[in-house]
Amino acid sequence: MKHRIASLVLARLAIALVTAIIVSFAVFFATAMLPGDTATILLGQAATPEAVEGLRKAMHLDDPAIFRFLRWLAGVVHGDLGVSYANNMPVAKLIAGRLVNTLKLAGLTAVISVPLALTLGITAAMLRDTLYDRCLTIAIIGVVSVPEFMIATLAVLLFAVYLNWLPAVSFTSEIRTAYDFARAYAMPVVTLTVVISAQMIRMSRAAVIETLNTPYVEMALLKGASRGRLVLRHALPNALGPIVNAVALSLSYLLGGVIIVETVFNYPGIAKLMVDAVSTRDLPLIQSCAIIFCFGYLLLTTTADIIAILSNPRLR
Amino acid sequence: MSNGITNWTASDDGLIEAAIRRGASRRDLLKMMFANGVALAAGSTILGHAERAFAATPKKGGSIKAAGWSTSTADTLDPAKASFSTDYVRCCSFYNRLTTLDKNGAAQMELAESVESTDAQTWTVKLKKGVTFHDGKPLTADDVVFSLKRHLDKATGSKVAKIAAQMTGFKAVDKTTVEITLASPNADLPMILALHHFMIVADGTTDFSKGNGTGAFVREAFEPGVRSIGVRNKSYFKDGPYLDQIEFIAITEENARVNALLSGDIQLAASINPRSLRLIEGKEGIALSKSTTGNYTDLNIRLDMAPGNKKDFIDGMKHLVNREQIVKSVLRGFGVVGNDQPVSPANFFHNPDLKPKPFDPDKAKALFQKAGVLGTSIPVVASEAANSAIEMAMVIQASAAAIGLTLDVQRVPSDGYWDNYWLKAPVHFGNINPRPTPDILFSLLYASEAPWNESRYKSERFDKMMMEARGLLDQAKRKQMYAEMQVMIAEEAGTIVPAYISNIDATSSKLKGLEPSPLGGMMGYAFAEYVWLDS
Numbered sequence: 001m002k003h004r005i006a007s008l009v010l011a012r013l014a015i016a017l018v019t020a021i022i023v024s025f026a027v028f029f030a031t032a033m034l035p036g037d038t039a040t041i042l043l044g045q046a047a048t049p050e051a052v053e054g055l056r057k058a059m060h061l062d063d064p065a066i067f068r069f070l071r072w073l074a075g076v077v078h079g080d081l082g083v084s085y086a087n088n089m090p091v092a093k094l095i096a097g098r099l100v101n102t103l104k105l106a107g108l109t110a111v112i113s114v115p116l117a118l119t120l121g122i123t124a125a126m127l128r129d130t131l132y133d134r135c136l137t138i139a140i141i142g143v144v145s146v147p148e149f150m151i152a153t154l155a156v157l158l159f160a161v162y163l164n165w166l167p168a169v170s171f172t173s174e175i176r177t178a179y180d181f182a183r184a185y186a187m188p189v190v191t192l193t194v195v196i197s198a199q200m201i202r203m204s205r206a207a208v209i210e211t212l213n214t215p216y217v218e219m220a221l222l223k224g225a226s227r228g229r230l231v232l233r234h235a236l237p238n239a240l241g242p243i244v245n246a247v248a249l250s251l252s253y254l255l256g257g258v259i260i261v262e263t264v265f266n267y268p269g270i271a272k273l274m275v276d277a278v279s280t281r282d283l284p285l286i287q288s289c290a291i292i293f294c295f296g297y298l299l300l301t302t303t304a305d306i307i308a309i310l311s312n313p314r315l316r
Numbered sequence: 317m318s319n320g321i322t323n324w325t326a327s328d329d330g331l332i333e334a335a336i337r338r339g340a341s342r343r344d345l346l347k348m349m350f351a352n353g354v355a356l357a358a359g360s361t362i363l364g365h366a367e368r369a370f371a372a373t374p375k376k377g378g379s380i381k382a383a384g385w386s387t388s389t390a391d392t393l394d395p396a397k398a399s400f401s402t403d404y405v406r407c408c409s410f411y412n413r414l415t416t417l418d419k420n421g422a423a424q425m426e427l428a429e430s431v432e433s434t435d436a437q438t439w440t441v442k443l444k445k446g447v448t449f450h451d452g453k454p455l456t457a458d459d460v461v462f463s464l465k466r467h468l469d470k471a472t473g474s475k476v477a478k479i480a481a482q483m484t485g486f487k488a489v490d491k492t493t494v495e496i497t498l499a500s501p502n503a504d505l506p507m508i509l510a511l512h513h514f515m516i517v518a519d520g521t522t523d524f525s526k527g528n529g530t531g532a533f534v535r536e537a538f539e540p541g542v543r544s545i546g547v548r549n550k551s552y553f554k555d556g557p558y559l560d561q562i563e564f565i566a567i568t569e570e571n572a573r574v575n576a577l578l579s580g581d582i583q584l585a586a587s588i589n590p591r592s593l594r595l596i597e598g599k600e601g602i603a604l605s606k607s608t609t610g611n612y613t614d615l616n617i618r619l620d621m622a623p624g625n626k627k628d629f630i631d632g633m634k635h636l637v638n639r640e641q642i643v644k645s646v647l648r649g650f651g652v653v654g655n656d657q658p659v660s661p662a663n664f665f666h667n668p669d670l671k672p673k674p675f676d677p678d679k680a681k682a683l684f685q686k687a688g689v690l691g692t693s694i695p696v697v698a699s700e701a702a703n704s705a706i707e708m709a710m711v712i713q714a715s716a717a718a719i720g721l722t723l724d725v726q727r728v729p730s731d732g733y734w735d736n737y738w739l740k741a742p743v744h745f746g747n748i749n750p751r752p753t754p755d756i757l758f759s760l761l762y763a764s765e766a767p768w769n770e771s772r773y774k775s776e777r778f779d780k781m782m783m784e785a786r787g788l789l790d791q792a793k794r795k796q797m798y799a800e801m802q803v804m805i806a807e808e809a810g811t812i813v814p815a816y817i818s819n820i821d822a823t824s825s826k827l828k829g830l831e832p833s834p835l836g837g838m839m840g841y842a843f844a845e846y847v848w849l850d851s
Contacts, residue, residue, distance in 0.1 A: 035732035042390060042399065042473065048767045051477055054470020086390035087540050089525075094389060097539070153571060160579035168576040169567060171381075266567045266576075268542045276388040276541055279731060285389065 005306060012305075016298040020291055021073075027290045028069045031283055037061060038085040038281045059085055065283070072284050076291070082284035086277075091288045095270065099292065102269040106254035108185060109192040114247055117197040121204030121243075126231055128209060136201070144198045152191045152264040159187060169266040188265045192258060196250040203246035207239035214238075241308035248304035256293040374829060378849035379561035382584035383573050384838075387566030391540035394524035395515035396467055396474040401586065402566045404512045404841035406538070409546050409562065410450075411515035411529030414441060414460065415506050416842065417752055421664045421834040423506035427455065427516055427530065429492075431509065436501035436787045441509075443492040447553045449518050450527075450534045457488035462519040464496070476513040478767060479756060501787025503794070504753045511752070512841065532557040532845035546844065558829070558848035574822070577602065583824040584847075586838050590648035596822055603825040607832030608652050608818040610660030610750035613702045615712070616770040617810035621742050623689055624771065624810050632683030634812055636715050638675040642814045646707040650820060654813035656806040658748060658757040659798065661816065662834045665754045667799035670806055681719040693722040697737045697744035701730035703817060705745035739770060746770050746811075750836055754798045758782050762805055771810030778804055826850050 039055040056062045072082045081091040124133045143151075160168035170184045211217060212235050220234045259271040270289060277285035386400040395407045414428040425431070429442040447455040466472045467480035474480060485497030498505065508514070518528055527535035530553070533546025543565045548557055567573040567585075574592045577585040578599065588596065588604070596602050617624035617633060624630055639653045652661055655672040659665055684690050698709040706727060713723045728737055737744050746768075751757045760766055763782055764774040778801060785797040805811070819837035823830060829847040833840030839847075 036735040039473075040735050041732075042397070043475070048478070050470065051473070054477075055473035058471030058473060084389060086388070087392060089389075089540070094540075097542075153575075156572070156575045156579075160581070161575055164579060166579075167581045168579040169572060169581055171581070263569050264572050266565070266569070266572055268539075273389065273541065276390070280388060280390045282389065 005309065008306065008309070009302065012298065012302040016295060016302075019298065020294050023290055023294045024073065024287050027287060028065075028283070031278070031281060031286055032065050034278070034281060036281060037065075038283075041280050042086065061085065069283065069287075072287060076288075081288045084277075084282050084285050086280040086282045086285070091284050094273065094285065095288060095292070098268055098270045098273045101267065102255065102258075102271070105185070105188060105192070105258070105267065105269060106251065109189050109196065109254055110251055112189060113193040113197045113250075114200070116193070117200035117247075118204055118243070120197075121201040122208055122231065122236070124201070124205045125208035125212065126227065140198045140201055143194055144202075147260075148191060148195045149260045149264060151194055152187070152261055155187050155191060156264065188261050188267055191261055192254065195261075196253060200243075200246050200250050204239070204243045207242040207246075208235055211235040211239045237311045240311040244304040244307045245301075248300040252297045252300045255296040256289075372828060372850070374556070374558050374848040375850060376558050376848070377560055378851070379559055379563070380583040380827065380847075380849065381563045381565065381581065382586070382838075382843075383576060383582045384564065384566040384586045385568060385570070385573065387541050387568065389541040392524065393527040393535070393538060393544075395463075395513050395517065396472050396476070398512055399475060401836070401838070401841060402564065404836070405564055405838060405844065406527070406544050406546075407512055407515050407529075408531070408840075408842040409533040409564075409844040410527035410531040410535055411517065412447075412531050413512070413515055414443075414509040417507065417510045417833065417835055417840065419831055419833055421507075421662065421752065423510055427460075428509075431506045433505070433789075436503045436505075436789055437498050439496045439498070439505050440489075441494040441496060443494070444553060445492060447530050448551060449530055450549065451518070453518055455516070455530055456491050456519070457494045458519045460494045460516055461486040461488050462521075463516045464514065467513070474513065476511055478760070479508060479511070480514075500783065502755070503787060503789050504755050507752045508756065510835070512835075533562060536561075552845075554845070557845040559844070562844050564844075577822055577824070580824070583827050583849075584830075584838070584843070585822045588820045588822045590650045590820070593648070593820070601825050603823050603827075605821045605823065605830045605832065606650065606818050607821075607837055608660065608662055608816055609832075609834055609836050610658070610662050611703070611748070611817050611819065611836070612654060612658070612660070612813050612815065613705050613708060613745055613747045613817065614770065615696075615708070615812040615814070616739075616744055616746050617812070618742050618772050619774075619810045620772040623687070623692075623694055624742060626687040626689070628683045628687035629689055630810050632680040632687065632689075633712075634673045635676045635683065636680040636719075636721075637673075637712055637812055637814050638715055639672050639814045640675065642708055642711055646704050646711060647815060647817060650818040651815040652818070654815045655802075656809070656811065656813050657802040658751075658761055658805070658811075658813065659754050659802055660750070662750075663754065665795055665798040667802040669799070670802055673806075675715075677715060677719050680715075684719070684721055690720050691722075693724045694743060695724045695726055695741070697726050697728055697741040699728045699730050699733045699737065699745065701733035702738075702745040702747035705747070708814060709745065739768065750834065752835065754801070755782065755786050758801065761811075762809060773805070773809040773811075775804065775808060 039052045039059060039061055043051055043055060075082050084091050084094055120136060124136050127133050156168050159166045166183055166186055170188060175181050175184055208231065217230060217235050220230055225234065256271050258269065259275060261267065262269045262272045274286065274289040277289060384402045384405060387402050392398060392403055393406055393410060395411060398404055398407050412427045414426060415423045415431060416426045418424045427444060427447060429444050431439060431441050433439040441460065443455060443457065443460065449455065464483060465486050467474040467477055482499045482502060483496055484499045487495040489495050515529065521528065525538055527538060532549050532552050534549050536547050537543065537545040543563055545561065545563045547561050567576055570589050570592065573585045574588065574595060576582045617630050619625060634656060643649065643651045643653055653672050655670050696709055698705040700706065709725045713725050716723045738746055759782065761768050761770060762773050762778065764779050781797055781801055785794050788794045821830065821837050826849055827847055828850050830843055831839055
C-alpha cells in the first residue's frame with residue numbers, strides 16, 4: 001500500500017508541474033489579451049504616447065511580452081518570483097504577508113466548518129426524513145441561495161452598526177490579544193463557514209445515505225450492529241471518498257475565491273492582491289498568484305485522494 | 317439635529333458653514349435660508365450652531381483612522397507618480413509643496429517664503445529657513461531643483477510631465493533661493509506649484525517608499541494596497557499637526573466604508589455616494605462635509621467626425637441635456653448645474669454671466685432636423701469609469717427618445733476605458749478632475765494641441781488668447797479674457813458639462829477642522845495636518 005501511495009504522490013507531483021506550466025501559459029495569454037499594459041494603466045488619463053513610451057522604457061516593458069514571461073518562468077525555476085511592475089517590490093514579499101492572512105482565514109474557517117459540516121451531514125443522514133433532517137435541509141438550501149455578500153453585509157449591519165459588538169472591517173494589523181483576534185475574525189469566519197458548510201453538509205449526507213442503502217450495511221444491521229457502529233464503522237469509511245472530495249473542493253475555494261468576503265471586510269488577503277494585479281496588468285504578480293492557487297488546489301485534491309484510498313479497504 | 321427642525325439636514329449645516337467661510341454675512345445667510353424654506357426663528361438658532369462650530373480652537377492629541385476609496389498594490393509615495401486619492405492623502409501628510417491653495421483658490425506659501433517674478437517668465441523662489449526632512453537633513457535649494465527637475469525625465473513616469481515641461485531652467489542661486497525659468501511667461505506658476513505632484517522630496521531620493529519629506533507626519537508604516545501610518549512630526553515647521561497619529565487605509569466598497577464609520581471603526585470616510593446619505597444623515601455623531609470643487613463628467617462629441625461635424629447636432633445636444641434633472645436625480649442634489657466649460661464656480665476666474673443652455677426639446681428637435689440626424693441611431697459610449705456617466709446617459713437617452721432621436725448607449729467596462737474609448741469614440745463620456753487654474757484646464761483640454769482635447773476643438777483665436785492671458789500679471793484683464801474664453805468653449809466646443817459634481821466626506825462629529833478646498837475632497841487631500849479631535 002505504501003508503494004501505491006508513493007507512486008500516486010509522485011504521479012500527482014508530475015501532473016502538478018505540467019498543470020502549473022499550462023496554467024501559467026493560459027494566464028499569460030489571457031493577460032496579454034487584456035487592453036493596455038502596466039504603463040498605460042499607471043498613467044491612466046495621463047497616458048500620452050510619449051509618456052507611455054518613457055515609462056515603458058524605464059520599467060523595461062519594451063521587450064515583447066512573451067520574452068518577459070519566459071524570463072519570469074526561468075526565474076521561478078531558480079526560486080525567484082520576480083519583481084512587481086506596479087511598485088517595484090519583490091513579488092515574494094508582496095505575496096508573503098497576504099498569503100499568511102489568507103491561510104489564517106482559510107485555516108480557521110476549515111477548523112470550524114469541516115467538523116461542523118460533517119457532524120451535521122452525518123447526523124442528518126442517520127436521522128433521515130425526521131423533522132431534524134427536514135429543518136436542516138431547508139436551512140441549507142436557504143443559505144446556499146443567499147449570496148455571500150448579502151450574508152456578510154447583513155452581519156455587518158447587525159453586529160457592527162446596530163449592536164456595535166464587532167468592528168465593521170477587519171484590522172488584522174492591530175491584533176495583540178486573543179480577544180482582538182476573535183473580534184477581527186469573527187464575522188469573516190462565520191460568513192465563510194456558512195457559505196462553504198452548506199455544500200459539505202449536502203454532500204456528506206448524500207454519500208452516507210447512499211452507503212446506508214447498500215446490501216452490506218443491511219447485512220451488518222441483520223447481524224445486530226448498533227446504529228452508531230453501523231454508520232461510523234461500516235458506512236462511513238466507504239462514504240469517505242466523496243466526502244473528502246467535497247471538503248477539498250470547498251476548501252480550495254477558500255484559497256482564491258473569497259474576494260467578496262475580503263472586499264466587504266476590507267481583509268488584506270491574496271484574492272484581492274490578484275485582482276489588483278490584474279487591474280494593473282502586473283504579470284509577475286498575476287502569474288505567481290495563479291501558480292499558488294494551482295498548487296493549493298492540486299495539494300487539496302491529492303490529499304483527498306490519499307485519504308479516500310487509505311479509508312477504503314477495496315482501494316487499499 | 318436636536319432642535320426639532322425637520323427639514324434641516326447635516327448637509328445644510330455644511331452649506332452654511334461653507335458660506336460663513338466664504339465670508340457671507342448674517343444677512344446673506346438668512347436670505348439663503350429663506351430660499352431653502354427654513355423659518356426665521358429656526359434659522360437663527362442654526363446660525364448660532366454653525367458659528368460656534370467654526371470658532372472652536374483646535375486641541376492636540378489623539379489618533380484617527382481614515383479611509384479613502386481607492387487602493388491597490390500600485391499605491392506609491394512617489395509624488396510624481398501619485399494617481400489615486402490615497403496617494404495624494406499620503407503625499408500630503410509626509411511631504412510639503414512650495415505653495416498650497418487656500419479655500420478661495422488663491423496661492424499661499426508653504427515651503428516657499430515667497431514666489432516672485434517681474435516678467436512672469438523668470439521666477440525666484442525663496443525658501444523658508446529651518447525646515448528639515450524627517451531624516452534630519454535641512455531643506456535646501458538643491459532639493460527643490462531635484463524635485464521639480466525629475467518631472468522632465470520620462471523615466472520618472474510623472475503625471476504632470478506636460479505641465480512641468482514649461483519649466484526649462486532651474487538654478488540653485490544660494491542655499492535657500494531657486495530660480496525657475498519658464499519657456500514662455502506664465503503668471504500662474506505659484507498656483508501650478510501647488511499641484512500635489514510637485515511635492516518636495518530630498519535631493520537624490522530613489523526609494524520613495526520611505527516617505528522622507530518635510531511633512532506634518534513621519535512615515536511609520538507603508539504597505540501598498542493595505543495601509544499607511546504616520547506619527548506626528550515633532551519638528552514640523554508649521555503649527556500642528558494636531559493628531560498624534562493617523563492611519564490611512566482605503567475601503568473600496570462604499571457600503572463597507574459607511575458601515576465602518578457608523579460602527580466607529582474609522583473617523584473619516586471619504587467620498588460618500590449620495591445614495592448612502594439617507595443612512596448617514598441625522599445619525600448622532602456623524603458630520604458631513606460637502607465640497608464642490610470642479611470635478612465633472614462631460615459628454616464629448618468629436619468635432620472631426622460624424623455626427624459631431626454638424627454644428628446643429630452639437631447645439632441640439634446642448635439643448636437636449638436636462639441639467640436640472642441630472643443634478644436632482646442623478647447627483648441627488650449634490651452638484652451644481654454646469655454651463656459647458658471647465659472653469660467651475662469654485663474657481664476665482666469662473667464667468668457667472670455665462671448661463672447654462674436651457675433644456676428645450678423643441679429647439680433641439682428643430683436643430684436635429686436641420687442636421688438630418690432624426691430617425692438615425694447614434695452610439696454613445698458610457699462607462700462606470702466616468703463618475704455617474706451611465707445614469708446621465710440614461711437621462712439624455714430618455715429626452716432624445718421623446719423627440720425621435722435614438723441614442724444607443726453602449727456600456728463598456730471601466731477597465732481600460734481611458735485607453736480605449738475616451739478621446740476616441742465619436743460620442744463618449746469623460747471625467748475631469750479639478751485643476752487649480754483656467755490655464756491648466758485650457759491647455760490640457762481645449763488648446764488646438766491639447767493632449768486631452770476631448771472634442772478636438774481647434775481655434776486659433778482661443779490659442780492666441782490663452783498664450784496672452786498666461787503671461788499677464790494684471791488679474792482684472794486676465795479675468796476678463798478668461799471669461800470670454802469660457803464663452804467660446806461653451807458655444808463652439810463639443811463638450812457638454814451638465815454639472816459640477818460635489819464631493820461628500822463623512823466624519824465622526826468629534827473630528828473637527830475639515831474645510832472645503834478647491835483641490836478636491838478631504839480638504840484637497842491635505843486634511844491630516846489640519847484636523848483635530850474634540851474629546
